[in-house]
Amino acid sequence: MSGGRDILVCQDLAIGHGDRVVMDRLSFALPAGRILAVIGPSGCGKSTLMRALGGLDEPIGGRTTLMGIDLATAAGADRQSILRRTGFLFQGSALFSSLTLRENIEMPMREFLRCPAKEIRQLAEYKLALVGLADAMDKLPSEISGGMAKRAGIARAMALDPEVIFLDEPSAGLDPVSSGRLDELILRLRAAFGTTVVLVSHEVPSILRTADFCVYLDPETGTMGAYGPPKDFLQAGQAPKVHAFFTQARFD
Amino acid sequence: MSQAPSGLPFARTEIQADGLAVVTVGGVWSADVALPDLAFKGDRVKVVAEDLGTFDSSLPSWLFARGRHVRQLDLSGLPARLQSLVTMAEKASETAEKPEEFGLLERFGTWGVDSGSSWARAFEHVGQTALGFLRMVTGKAKVNWSDFTLQLQTAGVDALPIVALLGFLTGLIMAYVGLIQLRQVGATVYVANLVSLAMTREMGALMTGVIACGRTSTAFASQLGSMNVSQETDALRALGISPVEYLALPRILAVTLMVPLLAVFATFIGVFGGMVVACAGDLSVEQYLTQAVRAITFKSFLVGFIKSVAFGFIAAWAGCYRGAVAKRSALGVGEAATSAAVLGITFIVVSDALFAVIFNLFNL
Numbered sequence: 001m002s003g004g005r006d007i008l009v010c011q012d013l014a015i016g017h018g019d020r021v022v023m024d025r026l027s028f029a030l031p032a033g034r035i036l037a038v039i040g041p042s043g044c045g046k047s048t049l050m051r052a053l054g055g056l057d058e059p060i061g062g063r064t065t066l067m068g069i070d071l072a073t074a075a076g077a078d079r080q081s082i083l084r085r086t087g088f089l090f091q092g093s094a095l096f097s098s099l100t101l102r103e104n105i106e107m108p109m110r111e112f113l114r115c116p117a118k119e120i121r122q123l124a125e126y127k128l129a130l131v132g133l134a135d136a137m138d139k140l141p142s143e144i145s146g147g148m149a150k151r152a153g154i155a156r157a158m159a160l161d162p163e164v165i166f167l168d169e170p171s172a173g174l175d176p177v178s179s180g181r182l183d184e185l186i187l188r189l190r191a192a193f194g195t196t197v198v199l200v201s202h203e204v205p206s207i208l209r210t211a212d213f214c215v216y217l218d219p220e221t222g223t224m225g226a227y228g229p230p231k232d233f234l235q236a237g238q239a240p241k242v243h244a245f246f247t248q249a250r251f252d
Numbered sequence: 253m254s255q256a257p258s259g260l261p262f263a264r265t266e267i268q269a270d271g272l273a274v275v276t277v278g279g280v281w282s283a284d285v286a287l288p289d290l291a292f293k294g295d296r297v298k299v300v301a302e303d304l305g306t307f308d309s310s311l312p313s314w315l316f317a318r319g320r321h322v323r324q325l326d327l328s329g330l331p332a333r334l335q336s337l338v339t340m341a342e343k344a345s346e347t348a349e350k351p352e353e354f355g356l357l358e359r360f361g362t363w364g365v366d367s368g369s370s371w372a373r374a375f376e377h378v379g380q381t382a383l384g385f386l387r388m389v390t391g392k393a394k395v396n397w398s399d400f401t402l403q404l405q406t407a408g409v410d411a412l413p414i415v416a417l418l419g420f421l422t423g424l425i426m427a428y429v430g431l432i433q434l435r436q437v438g439a440t441v442y443v444a445n446l447v448s449l450a451m452t453r454e455m456g457a458l459m460t461g462v463i464a465c466g467r468t469s470t471a472f473a474s475q476l477g478s479m480n481v482s483q484e485t486d487a488l489r490a491l492g493i494s495p496v497e498y499l500a501l502p503r504i505l506a507v508t509l510m511v512p513l514l515a516v517f518a519t520f521i522g523v524f525g526g527m528v529v530a531c532a533g534d535l536s537v538e539q540y541l542t543q544a545v546r547a548i549t550f551k552s553f554l555v556g557f558i559k560s561v562a563f564g565f566i567a568a569w570a571g572c573y574r575g576a577v578a579k580r581s582a583l584g585v586g587e588a589a590t591s592a593a594v595l596g597i598t599f600i601v602v603s604d605a606l607f608a609v610i611f612n613l614f615n616l
Binding site: 097098109113114115116119122123125126127129130131132134140141142158161181184185188191192193 | 285309333344583
């Protein structure tokens, strides 16, 4: 795990839909190789923040840099180069419905890697095996369950060994065993490749197991309520709303 | 055994006296460079690292692909973080469900059963539609009437320009072909009979039915298929509302009502198209119209009208049926739209042939 260098930096960031600001004054930095959990009540703008951090949406105000590049103002080639080094899992998995799971994973590899088809196939099979889909490779997304689609989406997000991986509710729709296995996978990827992970999640046990930092988005104030290691917020007296989020969700 | 050049990934195998194959891996492993083409030999393999530099997932995937077929694989000679990446994929594969394997006979049987159930679903949908009509007549069905008025507009009024164009050209073509033949026997005056009779009994209804399949069936299949994808039809079922009654009935009703009107319109435009050609050469307008009016009998009109009602129903039903059974994916919606047009046109032509036989039997 590498540390020190900030791979993701937000400075006075404002995000929203169109001109409507959902969250503003967001400022934090994430060192490389760390896992950040974006938490908060439903509808507070967690996915919107993740899209802005990953360069999919332009922020309304402020600045965010990923690997030292401001994606909102970066030239096309720089932007492509950064996006090539990131992976995304969307809430609805967003698998290409006309491709099998294997083809879904192979698609970004074919576009960006220069290795032979045999090795691409081998890599895709390995990624699918990592998420427990070794025997569903030739199925279409319409033939698998929501949980399996989520796992296939994670495999596709990992296809190019990204330096930063964005996961929007990765555990949603997964059974506790699969969810635990996914946490283990995230930790192992970080340990093996130093992958930085940004994840949106409501699963407190999973956040406590995996995240090094969490940012709490407070819809009442329209800005971040707290930023720090999740375990800190378990102690009473620390940021009351975040403490309540962790403790209530934990024992509900 | 020669050492691989520094930096490039390498692998070599040594077979020990006790049969254990020792695979040595090293170098820098990346998916962007050629990987060693080496197969694991024997059923007992130990992998060790030597001068192993950085690696991405090309190394664990290389080991996983080769190691999964080995009975006894020892990875203890590798760094712990690499071991964990291989063993994790192996463990996850062990717990994954094995797909069922089917032989040729089973696949043929499955195809037969699938085809049978596909026809059964089609008949079931026809039955549900008929039942829905009965429930609608008795006021029990929940029908989306705003869809009905919308479809009167989109499937009916909006189709007028294309129906007019194709109807006109059909009449024109028939008149051309007819004139060439009839000139040889000096009976060009009968071109009016030919065009008006063909348009009234056959072509008006057939052309309109085919246009409805191209425009309306595909639109219905896409609409209902997309609603399937977004689980809107499930939401209707959960509310206790039949999707056939709520979504399909107003569409089928609107199209079954509009296609006969469009067919009558196409017939008149087609007769006019024939007149343009006929009067440009051999006939006067009076001659053409006199012959045409003589040729169009109430019986011919009735035959064309009955056909157009049936064709309208078939076009709308094909779209609604294919949409209802569409697979829940973008691909499924596309397939539904294509198959709706094919199904509609096929059924229209088949039913046209059946009508020809039936009307002949009844001397119509």
